Amino acid sequence: MYKILKKEVLAPALHLFEIGAPRIAAKALAGQFVILRIHEEGERIPLTVADFDRQEGTITCVFQEVGKTTRQLGVLKEGDSIMDFVGPLGVPSHIENYGRVACVGGGVGVAPVHPVARALKKAGNEVIGIIGARTKELLFWEDKMRAACTELRVTTDDGSYVRKGFVTDVLKEVIEEKGRIDLCLAIGPLPMMRAVCDLTKKYGIRTVVSLNSIMVDGTGMCGCCRVTVNGEMKFACVDGPEFDGHGVDFAEMARRSVIYREQERQAVEVYGESACRCGCGGGRQ
Ligand SMILES: Cc1cc2nc3c(=O)[nH]c(=O)nc-3n(C[C@H](O)[C@H](O)[C@H](O)COP(=O)(O)OP(=O)(O)OC[C@H]3O[C@@H](n4cnc5c(N)ncnc54)[C@H](O)[C@@H]3O)c2cc1C
Ligand code: FES
Known part of the structure; x- marks a missing residue:
C-alpha cells in the first residue's frame, strides 16, 4: 500500500x-x-x-x-x-543545453511542465515559462514555476489575473520579442498543444508535446495508447509520452480520446448513485 x-x-x-x-x-x-x-x-x-x-x-x-x-x-x-x-x-524528457527554451503549461499541464523546466534550467538553458488557466482560481504553482524558470509569464483566458489571453498569445509575443527560441515544450489540453504546434511550425521552432492518450497497462503490451507521429505508429507509454509535436496526428488523437465517452459518463452516473450522502466518501467503489 x-x-x-x-x-x-x-x-x-x-x-x-x-x-x-x-x-x-x-x-x-x-x-x-x-x-x-x-x-x-x-x-x-x-x-x-x-x-x-x-x-x-x-x-x-x-x-x-x-x-x-x-x-x-x-x-x-x-x-x-x-x-x-x-x-x-515512460521515457524521461531529453534534457540538454539547447539555449533558449519556452516551457508552456496550460491548466493542469503546469504540473508536468514544472520538473522538465527545472531540469532544463539546471542544464544551463534560458527557460521562459508560460503558464495559463481559464480563470485566476484555477491557476496554481506560479511560485514553483517562477523558481524553475529564468523568466515566467502568466495569463488567464478571462483576464481575471495578470492579463487576458491564451498561452499561445503570450508565446507569439515571446517569439517575436526574443527573436530566437531553440525549443518549445508544451503540455496541456489537446487543443492547446495543437495550437502551440500550429504556431511554432510557422516559425520553424522544434516543439515537444506530452500526450495523454488512453492507457491501460503502460508497458507496451495492450496497444491502447497508440498514436501516429510522423506517419509512424507509436505507443505513448513506452515510446513517449513526449513526441515531436509537429509530427503528431492530433485529429486522430482527438477521435481516439473520446471513444469511451459513453462508458465514462455511465461510470460517473453509477458512482454518484452509490455514494453515501453524508459526505464521508463511503459506499463508493
Ligand atoms: C501519461 C499520462 C499522464 C497523465 N498525467 C495526468 C496528470 O498529471 N494529471 C491529471 O489530472 N491527469 C493526467 N492524465 C490524465 C488522467 O489519466 C485521466 O484524467 C484519468 O485517467 C481520468 O480517469 P477518470 O476515471 O477520472 O475519468 P474518465 O471518465 O474515465 O475519463 C475522462 C477523461 O480522461 C481520459 N482517460 C480516462 N481513462 C484514461 C486512461 N486510462 N488513460 C488516459 N486517459 C484516460 C479520457 O480520455 C477522458 O477524456 C494523464 C494521462 C496520461 C496518459
Ligand atoms: S498503455 Fe498499453 S501499450 Fe501503452
Missing part, C-alpha cells in the same frame, strides 16, 4: 497528493509517469510525476477530477492509502 502523506487542494477539483513511494522516488526523472489503482477492483489511471523527493522518498502528483476514478481519488485524505502505484514509466 502507498500512503498519501500530504494532500492539498490547489483549485476547485484540482488536488495535489504527496505519496510515499521510496523506490519510485529513487529513480523518477522529469517527463515520466506512474499508473495507480485505488483498490482491488479499481481502474488503472496514469498520472505524471509532477515532483519527487529522493531523500523523503515521495512522489508528487497533481490531478484534476474529470471522471469516476479521479473523483474517487479526490475523496481520499491524508493518511489513506492507494493499493497500486507503479513507476516510473
Whole structure:
C-alpha cells in the first residue's frame, strides 16, 4: 500500500497528493509517469510525476477530477492509502543545453511542465515559462514555476489575473520579442498543444508535446495508447509520452480520446448513485 502523506487542494477539483513511494522516488526523472489503482477492483489511471523527493522518498502528483476514478481519488485524505502505484514509466524528457527554451503549461499541464523546466534550467538553458488557466482560481504553482524558470509569464483566458489571453498569445509575443527560441515544450489540453504546434511550425521552432492518450497497462503490451507521429505508429507509454509535436496526428488523437465517452459518463452516473450522502466518501467503489 502507498500512503498519501500530504494532500492539498490547489483549485476547485484540482488536488495535489504527496505519496510515499521510496523506490519510485529513487529513480523518477522529469517527463515520466506512474499508473495507480485505488483498490482491488479499481481502474488503472496514469498520472505524471509532477515532483519527487529522493531523500523523503515521495512522489508528487497533481490531478484534476474529470471522471469516476479521479473523483474517487479526490475523496481520499491524508493518511489513506492507494493499493497500486507503479513507476516510473515512460521515457524521461531529453534534457540538454539547447539555449533558449519556452516551457508552456496550460491548466493542469503546469504540473508536468514544472520538473522538465527545472531540469532544463539546471542544464544551463534560458527557460521562459508560460503558464495559463481559464480563470485566476484555477491557476496554481506560479511560485514553483517562477523558481524553475529564468523568466515566467502568466495569463488567464478571462483576464481575471495578470492579463487576458491564451498561452499561445503570450508565446507569439515571446517569439517575436526574443527573436530566437531553440525549443518549445508544451503540455496541456489537446487543443492547446495543437495550437502551440500550429504556431511554432510557422516559425520553424522544434516543439515537444506530452500526450495523454488512453492507457491501460503502460508497458507496451495492450496497444491502447497508440498514436501516429510522423506517419509512424507509436505507443505513448513506452515510446513517449513526449513526441515531436509537429509530427503528431492530433485529429486522430482527438477521435481516439473520446471513444469511451459513453462508458465514462455511465461510470460517473453509477458512482454518484452509490455514494453515501453524508459526505464521508463511503459506499463508493
Ligand atoms: C501519461 C499520462 C499522464 C497523465 N498525467 C495526468 C496528470 O498529471 N494529471 C491529471 O489530472 N491527469 C493526467 N492524465 C490524465 C488522467 O489519466 C485521466 O484524467 C484519468 O485517467 C481520468 O480517469 P477518470 O476515471 O477520472 O475519468 P474518465 O471518465 O474515465 O475519463 C475522462 C477523461 O480522461 C481520459 N482517460 C480516462 N481513462 C484514461 C486512461 N486510462 N488513460 C488516459 N486517459 C484516460 C479520457 O480520455 C477522458 O477524456 C494523464 C494521462 C496520461 C496518459
Ligand atoms: S498503455 Fe498499453 S501499450 Fe501503452
